[in-house]
Amino acid sequence: MxxxxxxxxxxxxxxxxxxxxAVALLExxxxxxxxxxxxxxxxxxxxxxxxxxxxxxxDEELANGRDRxxxxxxxxxxxxxxxxxxxxxxxxxxxxxxxxxxxxxxxxTRLRQAGAVIVGKTNLDEFAMGSSTENSAYGPTFNPWDxxxxxxxxxxxxxxxxxxxxxxxxxxxDTGGSIRQPAALTGLVGLKPTxxxxxxxxxxxxxxxxDQIGPLTRTVEDAAVLLEAVWGHDPLDATxxxxxxxxxxxxxxxxxDGIRVGVVRELSGEGYEPEVETATANMVDRLAGExxxxxxxxxxxxxxxxxxYYLIAPAEASANxxxxxxxxxxxxxxxxxxxxxxxxxxxxxxxxxxxxxILLGTYGLSAGYYEAFYGQAQKVRAAxxxxxxxxxxxxxxxxxxxxxxxxxxAGARVADPxxxxxxDICTIPSNLAGDPAVSVPIALDGRGLPIGFQVMAxxxxxxxxxxxxxEVERLAGFTARPVIDLVAS
Amino acid sequence: xxxxVDIAYVARLARLELSDDELETYRxxxxxxxxxxxxxxxxxxxxxxxxxxxxxxxxxxxxxxxxASLSRDEVLAAAPEARDGYFVAPPALxx
Numbered sequence: 001m002x003x004x005x006x007x008x009x010x011x012x013x014x015x016x017x018x019x020x021x022a023v024a025l026l027e028x029x030x031x032x033x034x035x036x037x038x039x040x041x042x043x044x045x046x047x048x049x050x051x052x053x054x055x056x057x058x059d060e061e062l063a064n065g066r067d068r069x070x071x072x073x074x075x076x077x078x079x080x081x082x083x084x085x086x087x088x089x090x091x092x093x094x095x096x097x098x099x100x101x102x103x104x105x106x107x108x109t110r111l112r113q114a115g116a117v118i119v120g121k122t123n124l125d126e127f128a129m130g131s132s133t134e135n136s137a138y139g140p141t142f143n144p145w146d147x148x149x150x151x152x153x154x155x156x157x158x159x160x161x162x163x164x165x166x167x168x169x170x171x172x173x174d175t176g177g178s179i180r181q182p183a184a185l186t187g188l189v190g191l192k193p194t195x196x197x198x199x200x201x202x203x204x205x206x207x208x209x210x211d212q213i214g215p216l217t218r219t220v221e222d223a224a225v226l227l228e229a230v231w232g233h234d235p236l237d238a239t240x241x242x243x244x245x246x247x248x249x250x251x252x253x254x255x256x257d258g259i260r261v262g263v264v265r266e267l268s269g270e271g272y273e274p275e276v277e278t279a280t281a282n283m284v285d286r287l288a289g290e291x292x293x294x295x296x297x298x299x300x301x302x303x304x305x306x307x308x309y310y311l312i313a314p315a316e317a318s319a320n321x322x323x324x325x326x327x328x329x330x331x332x333x334x335x336x337x338x339x340x341x342x343x344x345x346x347x348x349x350x351x352x353x354x355x356x357x358i359l360l361g362t363y364g365l366s367a368g369y370y371e372a373f374y375g376q377a378q379k380v381r382a383a384x385x386x387x388x389x390x391x392x393x394x395x396x397x398x399x400x401x402x403x404x405x406x407x408x409x410a411g412a413r414v415a416d417p418x419x420x421x422x423x424d425i426c427t428i429p430s431n432l433a434g435d436p437a438v439s440v441p442i443a444l445d446g447r448g449l450p451i452g453f454q455v456m457a458x459x460x461x462x463x464x465x466x467x468x469x470x471e472v473e474r475l476a477g478f479t480a481r482p483v484i485d486l487v488a489s
Numbered sequence: 490x491x492x493x494v495d496i497a498y499v500a501r502l503a504r505l506e507l508s509d510d511e512l513e514t515y516r517x518x519x520x521x522x523x524x525x526x527x528x529x530x531x532x533x534x535x536x537x538x539x540x541x542x543x544x545x546x547x548x549x550x551x552x553x554x555x556x557a558s559l560s561r562d563e564v565l566a567a568a569p570e571a572r573d574g575y576f577v578a579p580p581a582l583x584x
Binding site for chain 2: 101235303307325329347366421433
């Protein structure tokens with residue numbers, strides 16, 4: 001089958017023209033899920049009851065003239081690291097199996113206020129640690145474009161659901177590329193907003209100075225719709241930004257005439273697939289053809305960004321995941337003392353990648369190694385920010401591939417953690433800087449696998465980011481959808 | 490060269506009870522990952538690290554206003570074991 005469901009914006013139009021209902025939209029995405037879940041495994045939990053109640057309520061409100069805006073009645077999915085009151089939230093970990101949060105994350109509250117219908121909770125790499133969604137304790141997700149391949153990660157379930165049409169849009173979280181890389185590998189738009197603009201309240205923390213929630217959608221305009229619904233100041237998140245927010249739509253459709261585009265020299269070369277490099281270069285040429293001023297720029301600190309990330313993120317994770325101790329929630333393996341109980345519970349409850357990163361982070365923070373590893377990584381982070389500040393005096397946006405490769409075969413990188421970590425080499429700098437970045441699908445390679453193009457902007461640069469992303473989308477004219485063989489696997 | 494890690498010590502700090510086989514696997518993997526990560530020491534210059542937010546937010550206190558919080562029963566409902574309004578845990582020290 002090939003998915004033929006509407007985009008968020010199309011669904012909204014049909015709803016208001018009386019050509020469909022929220023209940024009918026929900027039924028159609030659930031039909032897709034029914035047909036495809038055994039093959040792609042995008043969801044960990046489908047909340048049929050809650051979703052039908054929301055959809056029926058949305059139809060009633062719309063019929064009564066109460067219009068909550070472009071998400072009203074639209075079925076969307078949430079990565080399962082965002083807390084949903086009374087609906088199981090696991091972060092794809094055994095240690096949180098059966099956990100029913102007593103509260104909603106702020107993004108969930110805001111989606112409900114916008115009238116969105118929450119279909120369910122999507123699969124991820126355990127605690128969002130991974131680039132393939134193979135680290136889930138509840139089994140991997142597969143890529144709808146080729147089910148022998150990974151959908152990327154860690155928001156791979158959200159990506160697969162939107163690509164196949166079992167949700168019209170989804171939220172993911174991006175700590176080192178976990179929205180943008182799966183979006184690239186599944187032919188979607190994936191946005192990491194400026195750090196601090198989307199509340200992290202109720203997001204199960206991985207690395208608090210890097211984590212940011214954002215949308216995965218079929219179009220740039222859909223991404224703006226989801227972003228506008230969830231972002232904004234939240235007093236429940238101490239890192240939430242309380243100043244003026246940019247308008248992502250203000251310059252959409254204005255093209256790129258006069259926009260200064262920097263092509264990042266360090267994000268090319270060895271390890272990059274030739275078809276990815278060619279597609280990227282072609283898009284850069286087309287932007288130049290539309291009047292963009294293209295220059296090559298060098299950011300030497302990007303060469304060691306990955307190394308810094310794999311010290312900073314595990315360090316923060318080792319502290320954040322200390323709360324999973326078998327005392328207050330989740331799994332408990334009994335022991336004669338508190339320490340024995342904690343050590344047994346954590347060894348049993350965390351999967352190998354999470355264990356590896358906790359050990360890595362604990363080592364990097366331990367006495368005698370702190371300065372050489374964590375302290376030095378923070379200096380690299382400062383150098384990346386300084387490099388970016390310098391470059392952004394000369395250019396408006398930076399561009400690169402989103403991922404050095406298209407979707408890789410399931411299992412190909414599982415035994416080699418370092419090879420898996422290299423999947424994030426293009427996306428990590430924006431997290432370390434706190435800047436917004438988006439992946440837009442631009443082409444299929446010779447095997448029919450999607451290639452993503454990354455646009456990066458300085459903090460709070462979403463107006464220009466969406467302007468350029470919309471033009472990339474228009475120039476690429478990417479309308480392909482995956483074809484899934486329902487008798488496969 | 491892979492970095493030599495005292496993995497048993499690190500696992501104890503992290504409260505992870507791992508088997509000897511697991512410790513050996515993680516020791517080898519961390520050695521390789523840290524060898525790559527040690528490239529942070531190649532950084533030229535010595536930038537000043539400020540522990541600041543991307544957008545320059547500074548720490549402030551919220552207004553001292555009483556607001557609703559989760560009920561004790563709701564919070565304890567998620568606990569593996571609770572009794573009389575408390576979490577239940579074994580002794581912190583061996584007796």
